[in-house]
Amino acid sequence: MHLLAPDAELLMRSRYSAxxxxxxxxxxxxxxxxxxxxxxxxNPKSLRWLGLEVLRHERLxxxxxxxxxxxxSAQGSRQHRLHEVSRFxxxxxxxxxxxxxxxxxx
Numbered sequence: 001m002h003l004l005a006p007d008a009e010l011l012m013r014s015r016y017s018a019x020x021x022x023x024x025x026x027x028x029x030x031x032x033x034x035x036x037x038x039x040x041x042x043n044p045k046s047l048r049w050l051g052l053e054v055l056r057h058e059r060l061x062x063x064x065x066x067x068x069x070x071x072x073s074a075q076g077s078r079q080h081r082l083h084e085v086s087r088f089x090x091x092x093x094x095x096x097x098x099x100x101x102x103x104x105x106x
Contacts, residue, residue, distance in 0.1 A: 004095075005030075008065035008088035009057035011095045016071060020049040032089060032098045048074045063090040066101070081106045 005011035011030060018026045024040045031037075050072040058066045064087070071082045082105050087098040 004093070006095075007057070007059070008067050008086075008095050009054055011088060011097065012054065012057075012067040012069060012086065013052065015097060016049075016052040016069075019043070019071075030094075030096055032091070032096045035097075035099050044075060046075050050074055050079070064088070065090075065095070 005014055015027060015030055017023075018030075022042050024042075027040060028036055052072075053070045054067060055070065056066070056068040060066065066085055066087060068085045069083075071084075073080045073082070082103070084103045085101040087101055088095050089098050090096075
């Protein structure tokens with residue numbers, strides 16, 4: 001059992017940490033069941049996560065929110081930047097990641 005995030009931004013931050021630590025059960029549990037994949041592949045051994053920057057947290061109403069963020073990583077000598085606007089929905093009192101409205105990967 002884990003603590004429930006009080007808002008979408010804190011859920012996004014906890015999901016980033018779960019990606020860093022390869023905590024797939026947590027990631028799937030905090031993903032909207034209608035949108036989540038059946039399984040997640042582990043991080044490549046050479047992947048290093050470098051940080052998360054939340055650019056915007058917008059609560060649309062009591063049950064819907066957007067979080068815009070940049071996650072940085074490196075693999076070998078190449079650095080990458082994932083810029084995403086994510087949709088979140090509160091279901092049964094729990095915030096869950098739904099999907100990405102936009103994604104840019106450089």
